[in-house]
Amino acid sequence: MPSHQAFSRGFFRDRDxxxxxxxxxxxxxxxGSEVGDVLATIDRIEGRVDWRREWTRTARRARVSAESQRSRGDVVGAGRAYLRAATYWACVAEAYTEGDDHEGLLGAFHAHRACWDAFVDSFGGAHVRVDVPYEDTTLPGYLLRPDATGIPRxxxxxxxxxxxxxxGLWSGGAAGAxxxxxxxxxxxGPGQQSMLLDxxxxxxPDWEAVLTPVVDALVARPDVDGERLVASGISQGGYWVPRALAYEHRFVAAVADPGVVDVSTRWMHAVGVSMRGMLDRGEREAFNRDMRIATLLPGLRRALAYRxxxxxxxxxxFDLFREVRTYALDDETVSRIATPLLVTNPEGEQFWPGxxxxxxxxxxxxxxxxxFTAAEGASLHCQPLARQLTDERVFGWLSAQLPGAAPGSEAPQGRASGVSGQASQG
Structure with missing residues (x-):
């Protein structure tokens, strides 16, 4: 493979x-990362067994740099290094799958969150922690603001x-905002990061029970303009946000990046037609028997354990696959959605194609x-190598939906295809 074709040919044979x-x-x-860090680290990696070890080394080095800069009073430099360290520690935590010790996973996650918190604290009070009341507990949240003036935005x-x-949400829309x-x-939210691990x-599946308390907490704040709230769901959030919008109507507009109707389609690739029939007919013993056989394959066993x-x-x-099937938008739920929604559609979407x-x-x-296309470097799930391009199109559209927006600015830049089949060029 010519060295300049890494984008089209891949950095690893292992797709993950x-x-x-x-x-x-x-x-x-x-x-959120340094290109040199990434290329130098993967240069030391042959396969999965090396991944966690080498990213741990890189994460530790970034954290040491951050702490050194902070000790010298360079708050800005320290904050940037802490953000990179948080990214790398998250990469380590994501590498813990089946058979790994829970303490190791927790250690990597807590190192990530400590670096993230140090990054948040490097902005001189502009970013604040907001605990969202949720059932009998709270959801940990962060309101990231351009400055500490506290004006409604x-x-x-x-x-x-x-x-x-x-x-990851820093480059997934927060920095752009x-x-x-x-x-x-x-x-x-429930099942995510600290809520799951700690x-x-x-x-x-009913994310309105999550997003409505979030909105309640935000609209009560003087630094949030409750008339100009917008939402974005990243990856599986592309299901959760549309689901919540069916019942939570205080958002002016929202984004599904990408759009997801049925989370379970990703899971059904692991089973054949006959096993899907077992699920439909309620044949628990037969389904579990065949799954025990199927998961003798290390790759499938590892992926399902992780997911x-x-x-x-x-x-x-059996219960797991039946539960995942409830994460789907039915016709009644879709009919209740009134909020304008931008749906990203990356070429080569590998998790929820179509x-x-x-x-x-x-x-x-x-x-x-x-x-979003491969020709513009924006293919695959959530356009990983085109987050600035994504922001240009997403924020162009969101801005046009806000109260008082100038007319005629609805279409994002680039090739956008509405459901009517019409296309526009920005």
């Missing part, structure tokens, strides 16, 4: 490692995916579908 490398490189756009509420770290004079709010709280840890029914294959188009079609004129 290749995708994670692209994500890490993409974080550099907003300071448009606020982007970012909902993460199934395994994303808060530091701050650059435009907006606030950004990031948080851990408190053992699993996912839930199942945040669900309530993780101890029984789902963005399906969501846009279900929503009709309530949605705008925006294509």
């Amino acid at each position: 490692l290749d995708y994670m490398t692209r994500v890490l490189l993409g974080r550099a756009a907003y300071g 448009p606020t982007l509420v970012l909902t993460n995916g199934s395994d994303g770290a808060l530091s 701050l650059a435009r004079g907006w606030n950004a709010f990031v948080y851990d 408190r053992g709280v699993p996912f839930r 199942s840890r945040a669900y309530r029914s993780r101890d029984d294959w 789902q963005p188009e399906r969501l846009a079609a279900l929503l009709g004129d309530r949605a705008q579908l925006v294509d």
Whole structure:
């Protein structure tokens, strides 16, 4: 392979490692990584057994640099290094899968969160912690503001995916919001990060029970303009946000990056037609028997163990797959969505192929579908190597939805295809 064809040919033969490398490189756009760090680290990696060890080395080095700069009084430099360290520690934590010790996973996660908190604290009070009342506990959140003046601003509420770290949301929309004079709010919901790893709280499909308390907490604050709230769901958040919008109507507009109608389609690739029939017919014993055989394959066993840890029914294959099937938008739920929705549609979407188009079609004129292509370096799930391009299109559209926006500015830059099939050039 010619060395200049890494984008099209891949950095690793292992698709997961290749995708994670692209994500890490993409974080550099907003300071979440250093390109040299990423390339130098993967240069030492042959396969999965090396991944965690080498990223631990890189994470430790970034944290030492941050602490050294902080001790010298360079708050800005320290903050930037802490953000990179948080990214790298999150990368280490994501590498813990089946058979790994829980203490090791917790150690990497807590190192990540400590570095993230140090990054947040480096902004001189502009960024503040906000605990969101939720059932009998609270959700840990952070209101990231352009400055500490406390004036009311448009606020982007970012909902993460199934395994994303808060530091990933910095390049997933938060930095773009701050650059435009907006606030950004990031948080851990049920099954996400600290809620899962520290408190053992699993996912839930009815995300309106999560997002409504978030909105309640934000609109009560004087530094949030409650009339200019927008939302974005990243990865599996592309299901959770549309689901919540069916019942929570205080957002002016929202983004599904990418759009997801049925989370379980990703899981169903692991089973054949006959096993799907067993699920439909309620044949628990037969399904579990065949799953025990199927998971003799190390790759499938590892992937399912990783993906199942945040669900309530993780101890029984039949119950787990039946539960994941409830994470889907039915016709009644879609009919309740009134909020305008931008749906990203990256070429080569590998986790939920075809789902963005399906969501846009279900929503009709309530949605705008925006294509991202390999030719512009914006292919694959959540456009990992094109986060600035994503922000240009997303914020262009969101800005046009805010009260008082100038007419005629609705279309994002680049090729955007609405559900009517019409295309526009920016």
